[in-house]
Amino acid sequence: MHFTILSAGILALSIPAVSATGHQIDRRAVVRMFNPRRNASSATTPLQVGNGNFAFGVDVTGLQTFSPFATMSTWGWHNFSLPTTPGQTAVEDFAGLDWWTHDRLVNYNQPNPAQSDISNWLIQNPQRLNLARIGLSFNGDETTEDELEDKIQELDLWTGKISSSFKYKGTAVYVETWVDANSDTIGILVESELLGVGSLGVFFDFPLPTRNKFDAPFVGVFNTTSSHKTTLNPQEGAATIRHDLDETSYDVSFNWNSHADISGPLNGTHRYLLKPSGKEKNITLSVTFSPDATSAQVPDLAQIEKLSRNWWQSFWNSGAFVDLSATTLPKATELQRRIILSQYLTAVNSASAYPPQESGLVNNGWYGKFHLEMILWHLLHFARWDKYPLLWRSLPHTYSDFLSSSIDRARRQGYEGARWGKMTDPTGRSAPGEINSLLIWQQPHPMYFAETEYRSFPSGATLEKWDGILTSTADFMASYAFYNGSTGVYDLGPPMYPASENTNPNATINPAFELAYWRFGLDVAIRWKQRQELPVPAKWIDVRDKLAPLPTAGDAFALYEGIPDMWKPNSTTVTDHPAMSAIFGLLPPPSSGPPLNMTVVRNTADKIRDLWDRDDCWGWDFPMLAMNSLRLGDVDQAIAYLLDPLFNFDDAGYPEGGSRVPTPYFPGSSSFLLAVAMMAGGWDGEPGSHFPEDWKARVEGFVPGL
Ligand SMILES: *[C@@H]1O[C@H](CO)[C@@H](O)[C@H](O)[C@H]1NC(C)=O
Ligand SMILES: *[C@@H]1O[C@H](CO)[C@@H](O)[C@H](O)[C@H]1NC(C)=O
Ligand SMILES: *[C@@H]1O[C@H](CO)[C@@H](O)[C@H](O)[C@H]1NC(C)=O
Ligand SMILES: *[C@@H]1O[C@H](CO)[C@@H](O)[C@H](O)[C@H]1NC(C)=O
Ligand SMILES: *[C@@H]1O[C@H](CO)[C@@H](O)[C@H](O)[C@H]1NC(C)=O
Ligand SMILES: *[C@@H]1O[C@H](CO)[C@@H](O)[C@H](O)[C@H]1NC(C)=O
Ligand SMILES: *[C@@H]1O[C@H](CO)[C@@H](O)[C@H](O)[C@H]1NC(C)=O
Ligand SMILES: *[C@@H]1O[C@H](CO)[C@@H](O)[C@H](O)[C@H]1NC(C)=O
Ligand SMILES: *[C@@H]1O[C@H](CO)[C@@H](O)[C@H](O)[C@H]1NC(C)=O
Secondary structure (H helix, E strand, O other): OEEEEEEOOEEEEEOOOOOOOOOOOOHHHHHHOOOOEEOOOOOOOOEEEEOOOEEEEEOOOOOOOOOOOOEEEEEEEEOOOOOOOOOOOOHHHOOOEEEEEOOEEEEEOOOOHHHHHHHHHHHHOOEEEEOOEEEEEEOOOOOOHHHEEEEEEEEEOOOOEEEEEEEEOOEEEEEEEEEOOOOOEEEEEEEEHHHHOOOEEEEEEOOEOOOOOOEOOOOOEOOOOOOOEEEEEEEOOEEEEEEEEOOEEEEEEEEEOOOEEEEOOOOOOOOEEEEEOOOOOEEEEEEEEEOOHHHOOOOOHHHHHHHHHHHHHHHHHOOOEEEOOOOOOHHHHHHHHHHHHHHHHHHHHOOOOOOOOOOOOOOEOHHHOEEOOOHHHHHHHHHHOOOHHHHOOOOOHHHHHHHHHHHHHHHHOOOOOOOOOOEEOOOOOEOOOHHHHHEOOOOOHHHHHHHHHHHHOOOHHHHHHHHHHHHHHHHHHHHHOEEEOOOOEEEOOOOOEOOOOOOOOOOOOOEHHHHHHHHHHHHHHHHHHHHOOOOOOHHHHHHHHOEOOOOEEOOEEOOEOOOOOOOOOOOHHHOOOOHHHHOOOOOOOOOOOOOOOHHHHHHHHHHHHHHOOHHHOOOOHHHHHHHHHHHOOOHHHHHHHHOOOOOOEOOOOOEOOOOOOOOOOOHHHHHHHHHHHHHHHEEOOEEOOOOOHHHOOEEEOOOOEO
């Protein structure tokens, strides 16, 4: 790959002769090498088809016959009814807590022990809904998965198709499962002699949500019929089932192509049965989910298949690509497997109208809500892999949508600008929590997104699109930093939580990563105004130029200023997210203020490698460490982090949660893709591929990162 530098930060790629598909790399061959194949259901993960806003997770039958994996969407949410406890019956009754903050009381959105009912309600509501379960019904039998023989299943990543076949009492059954690229519709084909003799049908069932923080591997319960209602409306060759739960209702509209009858609910359940009544040996079924049946257009299977094929082909053919197939080294092959499967899974689970929850559309963590500090990990890779249309589904509109509530949040606390929330639902409400209310590293994220986008689209439109968001963000960041008259610098905190969430918030001041990120954010905000030839607020410059220095301990960075026993083996200070590695990894070197002391940067990387409690690391920690190693020139160590035994991806590419959270934990996949983009595309000053020379890696379509 050859790069031509046109002007600062803008690169043109000159790609030699390309194939008929428009690429040097045979992308289809590389992708298909990693099609997941199963002969049994996994206990923890489904195989999924989906479109980013809607996904359907299946067991080994291609449906949810034995394992009730989820059918989830961006729009399906539910509230339990508000508490009836006197004084706690409305959202407005919640008072939060006042904490001393630089000699004044500031109100934080934290659970109030005197108001535990409304505090808990706000944490637990709304939850994301599992919309339905759809499975095969074997002649009314209590059949188990063990009774099926010759089970073979394959997910074709290139077309978005799951093919499943097996035998039931000696008779073959074949199932195809698709999801429409443009609507929340599942397309199903079932072929079997069993259909023609009335021995096989398809059931629909509807769960009640729970108040579980983590609802995994399955979401909701199917054994409670009270508290929710289903209503069948059968038509000719079609039907609608409406599901009502408290204030939430939605419709499942479906049609089929052969003689069949829909009946139900079966006594004491919300289960409905579609049973073939003719001689046909196949049935096709299209199932559309929508908040409102009147708007549901149910496409037929042929349309769904066509759109899915087109969408996935254009997904794989667009943007950047990495081909490691020239080597048979197991390390390279495993990296390639993770690259392909992570791309598929983040497109299905994270490319949504709002940022994804950590477990995407697979199951529920944190009640299905999303975390605004995690969206950099979840979404930035779409930009780095040049798949901007997927990024633009949620950004920047999530920030614009939440701008006024974030300005209110800051104002109520006596700050300027917009203070972004943390654990969030589509209304923008941030759930009460001590950590939730005191975390700050989500604040500069808009700057990272904006600056990355400007690199690819250096236009007035990009500047304008992000200007209001960046201005409010920088106003808050400048106003949050506290001028310390005795030291003459601006401090961050206390009280606050650093990214690692494991310190005493009242003692936490000037955490190293957050200080570096504050500088980065203000630098971008200042540059943004300069590019538009607009005045730069003096406060931004003053704060940036007088930010407290990055704290050190023992010739390496300290988690925060004054932390005792920083680099003592087995101390609690060397646990949780090693965010100090992001200072020179995720972040580029500072473009203002004193240069980083590279001795300190190197010492920090070494000490983390040697002393950190690796068992307690998870998800994005490993890619973050890999990015730090890359920028320090240690590719082997970067690869070792990306393949660390504690950073696991299962047979279908789902990132395992480890000891801390259930599987999948998608920040692992997305941060992995971010680190791979850095390895494949390089960064400012070191563009191009950084894969080991002897791997003969082929990369295309990357521009260097910041
Ligand atoms: C099922 O797949 C697993 C792993 O892919 C393999 O080890 C096992 O032999 C297979 N079992 C059968 C019955 O094919
Ligand atoms: C849940 O209740 C909150 C507070 O009244 C409201 O803002 C939100 O829209 C509700 N969400 C759903 C899905 O009903
Ligand atoms: C922090 O200080 C506040 C008072 O401002 C107090 O209520 C809170 O309990 C303290 N938190 C911790 C973890 O010490
Ligand atoms: C309903 O099912 C859940 C698991 O899905 C189980 O934990 C619970 O005990 C069941 N409740 C009843 C009343 O059977
Ligand atoms: C439905 O269940 C109820 C109570 O469990 C029972 O009395 C009734 O006979 C059942 N009806 C059918 C058709 O099975
Ligand atoms: C379904 O069966 C009919 C004949 O019964 C056949 O013409 C048709 O091709 C089959 N469709 C599929 C998708 O297999
Ligand atoms: C000023 O900074 C010093 C050193 O970090 C700290 O001990 C002191 O509490 C700060 N003063 C205020 C008013 O926060
Ligand atoms: C960089 O840090 C090392 C280790 O703490 C120190 O010895 C050295 O003086 C520092 N260099 C500069 C230029 O500050
Ligand atoms: C740290 O803990 C591990 C076990 O968790 C132990 O093997 C090791 O000796 C400890 N090291 C120190 C310096 O205490």
